[in-house]
Amino acid sequence: MIYTLTLNPALDRTFYVERLVQYESIRVHREERYPGGKGIDVSRVIKQLGGESIALGFLGGYTGREMEGRLINEGVVGHFVWIRDETRTNVIVHTREGGEEIRFNCPGPRVSPQELAELMHHCRHLRPKPEFVVISGSVPEGVDPVVYEELILIFESQGARVILDTYGEPLRKGLQATPFMIKPNRTELAGLVGKELSSLEDVVSAGKELHRYVEIVTVSLGPEGLVGITRDGTYHAIPPKVEAVNTVGAGDSTVAGMVLALKRGLDIPEVFRYGAAAGTASTLTPGTATVRPQDFERILAQTTVKRID
Numbered sequence: 001m002i003y004t005l006t007l008n009p010a011l012d013r014t015f016y017v018e019r020l021v022q023y024e025s026i027r028v029h030r031e032e033r034y035p036g037g038k039g040i041d042v043s044r045v046i047k048q049l050g051g052e053s054i055a056l057g058f059l060g061g062y063t064g065r066e067m068e069g070r071l072i073n074e075g076v077v078g079h080f081v082w083i084r085d086e087t088r089t090n091v092i093v094h095t096r097e098g099g100e101e102i103r104f105n106c107p108g109p110r111v112s113p114q115e116l117a118e119l120m121h122h123c124r125h126l127r128p129k130p131e132f133v134v135i136s137g138s139v140p141e142g143v144d145p146v147v148y149e150e151l152i153l154i155f156e157s158q159g160a161r162v163i164l165d166t167y168g169e170p171l172r173k174g175l176q177a178t179p180f181m182i183k184p185n186r187t188e189l190a191g192l193v194g195k196e197l198s199s200l201e202d203v204v205s206a207g208k209e210l211h212r213y214v215e216i217v218t219v220s221l222g223p224e225g226l227v228g229i230t231r232d233g234t235y236h237a238i239p240p241k242v243e244a245v246n247t248v249g250a251g252d253s254t255v256a257g258m259v260l261a262l263k264r265g266l267d268i269p270e271v272f273r274y275g276a277a278a279g280t281a282s283t284l285t286p287g288t289a290t291v292r293p294q295d296f297e298r299i300l301a302q303t304t305v306k307r308i309d
């Protein structure tokens with residue numbers, strides 16, 4: 001089974017308004033409510049591409065209950081640990097007149113030591129057995145970034161291969177537990193190695209520095225696709241040029257495509273091709289990390305992988 005883990009999920013509420021006017025009450029024409037968070041996004045795309053996964057993480061309060069219900073309606077299976085504080089809400093305001101998008105990211109819940117311990121216990125006893133675990137996104141308040149290192153060790157002791165998609169301190173600490181793969185974008189990798197990475201060669205040599213910790217370093221490069229660095233070879237997966245509608249969550253869709261290809265036993269160049277194609281397909285829909293299977297199939301056929309070492 002594939003598992004995804006989101007320690008800091010959020011309910012995204014998008015308000016559609018005509019324009020923003022000071023000192024007047026503003027009519028919201030339409031509201032969308034969407035369960036988000038990076039691991040949850042990965043689970044959603046796995047489902048859309050015909051795969052199965054179980055989402056793990058923390059949920060709390062009425063917002064948590066709503067997220068749980070919405071996920072069930074999307075066909076995303078979740079085994080969550082319940083916390084006392086309320087799950088985070090983000091508010092996004094779209095103005096029709098100016099075409100602006102304004103985002104308010106509310107503070108997240110505080111996770112108590114007891115709640116964290118319950119999650120660790122849950123993760124030590126996963127049924128069905130975890131084959132792949134995707135750990136994505138940020139660490140909530142009250143939890144030390146070392147948590148990812150500990151969780152990776154817990155998953156690996158059950159025979160799982162772990163994919164870590166985060167940045168900053170949690171990524172640095174997580175590397176110590178030698179996950180199977182990481183998927184930074186160019187900026188996240190630059191932050192990790194402390195260098196500017198302007199050319200493709202810079203990206204490849206920075207990625208190679210990390211081979212003492214991970215087997216596969218996948219660096220996503222937006223419209224330029226991705227570079228996949230393994231000990232046996234380095235590859236560049238190049239998607240076709242598209243009119244992108246929304247690139248938020250493209251990286252999560254990439255991770256979903258890759259883990260599905262790995263689970264299906266496809267060879268390494270094909271895993272990179274799936275990743276780039278799923279990421280690019282997700283940019284064609286307005287929803288965050290939302291992939292139409294027919295877009296994926298079409299883009300996959302137009303995505304090339306070339307060996308670059």
Ligand SMILES: Nc1ncnc2c1ncn2[C@@H]1O[C@H](COP(=O)(O)OP(=O)(O)OP(=O)(O)O)[C@@H](O)[C@H]1O
Nearest residue numbers: 185220221222223225244249250251252276279280
């Ligand atoms: N503008 C674009 N045009 C075509 N493909 C894109 C574009 N942006 C992203 N992609 C595809 O999606 C993949 C992942 O994108 P990106 O590098 O932006 O990830 P990311 O920064 O981790 O995104 P996020 O964290 O928001 O999910 C790329 O490798 C590429 O295949």
Ligand SMILES: [Mg+2]
Nearest residue numbers: 165185251252
């Ligand atoms: Mg990302």
